[in-house]
Amino acid sequence: MDNYNSGDKVGIISWADRGIVKAGPFTLLERSSEPNMWKTRENPYSHIIYTDFFHWENDSKKGGPIPVAKKQKTLSEVLEKKLRNRLIETGLEQNTSLSASPGIGWADLIRAYSGDPVPKGAASAWSY
Numbered sequence: 001m002d003n004y005n006s007g008d009k010v011g012i013i014s015w016a017d018r019g020i021v022k023a024g025p026f027t028l029l030e031r032s033s034e035p036n037m038w039k040t041r042e043n044p045y046s047h048i049i050y051t052d053f054f055h056w057e058n059d060s061k062k063g064g065p066i067p068v069a070k071k072q073k074t075l076s077e078v079l080e081k082k083l084r085n086r087l088i089e090t091g092l093e094q095n096t097s098l099s100a101s102p103g104i105g106w107a108d109l110i111r112a113y114s115g116d117p118v119p120k121g122a123a124s125a126w127s128y
Contacts, residue, residue, distance in 0.1 A: 004038065006030055009056035012048065013066060021064050025056040084116055 011024025026040040037047040089100035100107035
């Protein structure tokens with residue numbers, strides 16, 4: 001439901017304009033006895049509901065826009081990327097007898113033209 005933990009820095013969302021920062025940063029201390037409410041280090045006796053705050057970014061400021069949350073990839077997107085990578089590797093190895101290991105070159109060149117990045121942790125001869 002919410003992805004906040006004790007110690008996270010948060011800002012308060014304006015009620016008048018939901019896209020504007022009203023106040024912050026505040027450091028979350030612990031959940032309140034009320035459901036979905038948090039206590040903060042700066043105001044330990046007042047409680048804020050989690051739908052009224054957001055993760056604070058370094059460039060956030062009062063009166064500024066709420067930072068856009070980074071979109072997490074879905075499981076199907078991750079699996080589709082892995083499948084595409086596997087098809088490139090097996091297709092290259094079976095049809096040309098060339099190695100398709102990440103960082104070798106030919107598979108990385110095919111990935112670059114197809115718009116797929118080199119797998120995480122692999123150095124590429126074709127990456128810039």
